[in-house]
Amino acid sequence: MSENDRNKQDYLEQINEYLSRIDGINEYIIVMEGFPIYWGKDIDQSRAEELSALATDVINSTSFLREGEEEYMIVTLETSKGLFSVSRIGDLMVLLKGDAEIIRKALENIRLFINERGLKCPWCNNDLSIKPIKCPSGKHVLPFGLYYCPYCHTKIEYIKCPYCNKPVSPHGNPIVFKRTKETIVTTTLFGIITALMLFIGLILSKVSILGGSISVLSATILGILTYMVSRKKSPVELTRREQNIEGRNRS
Ligand SMILES: [Zn+2]
Ligand SMILES: [Zn+2]
Structure with missing residues (x-):
């Protein structure tokens, strides 16, 4: 086995491991040079x-790929055994059956x-492309x-990188934790109200101890x-542009 073959084998094993773990994929086949490998x-x-x-056969008869273009496509294959999505990437072919959205993303x-x-x-x-993630x-x-x-329709705001544990967005951008504008505006407003209530409380306490105390307590x-x-x-x-700005600020 050459170094190249070993690398290929390792690739296929990783893809197999990946597909076996994803929910929403009911069947999968990894085909290499026409033969099912996994x-x-x-x-x-x-x-x-x-x-x-x-x-x-279907892939070979599909001729919309022009030379020089990336050898990647997803075709839908309807068989007596249901609907499959097939993708060819070089001499590798992956067949998947299951939820359309999941399949497209996985491919x-x-x-x-x-x-x-x-x-x-x-x-x-580190490469995260075929690292399965868990929903929140x-x-x-x-x-x-x-x-x-x-x-379960929960929003996926970020995942933690399995290598460095830092937050990464579904786009692959870094996530930072910040106070939002809304939080700043709201808390400033409530800060002013608090100060006012305190002020009123102090004035009120000269007239009524009870009223003043309630106001100060509130x-x-x-x-x-x-x-x-x-x-x-x-x-x-953070978008790419913001990453550059952040990087400049840090250095
Ligand atoms: Zn879920
Ligand atoms: Zn990382």
Whole structure:
């Protein structure tokens, strides 16, 4: 086995491992030079062979790829055994059956991984393209790059890089935690109200001790709440331009 073959084998194993873990993929076949190398979930060998032969025919008869263009496409293959998406990336072919959105994302990620210019962690530069992620509820395993979980509909604001544990957005941009404009405006406003209530309380206490005390107490509670809210930071995705600015500020 040459070095190149070993690398290829390692690639295929990683793709197999990836597809076996993703929710929403019911069947998959990894085809190399016309032969099924890996297959999984609800599929047996004879079916894998039959489908890979069929998919090879379909791909070969599809001629919309012009020379010099990237060898990547997703075609939909309708068979008596259901609807499949097939993608060819070089001499590799991947057949998937399951949720359309998941399949498209998984195929895109596999392409990025193969081309080695995939989704890199912006903090540590490790390849994240075929790292399965978990949705915020922790129940669903998904391909990287989705903005919400299609199963429990929770928003995916960021994931933690499995290598460096830092937050990364579904676009692959770094996430920083900041106080939002809304938080700043709201807390400033409540700060002013707190000060006013305190002021009124002090004036009132000259007339009525009870009224003054209630007012001062309310102001104190409001003040504590405002302080707590003002500490809240929200995840913010940095775009490439902002990353440059942040980098310049840091240095
Ligand atoms: Zn979920
Ligand atoms: Zn990282």
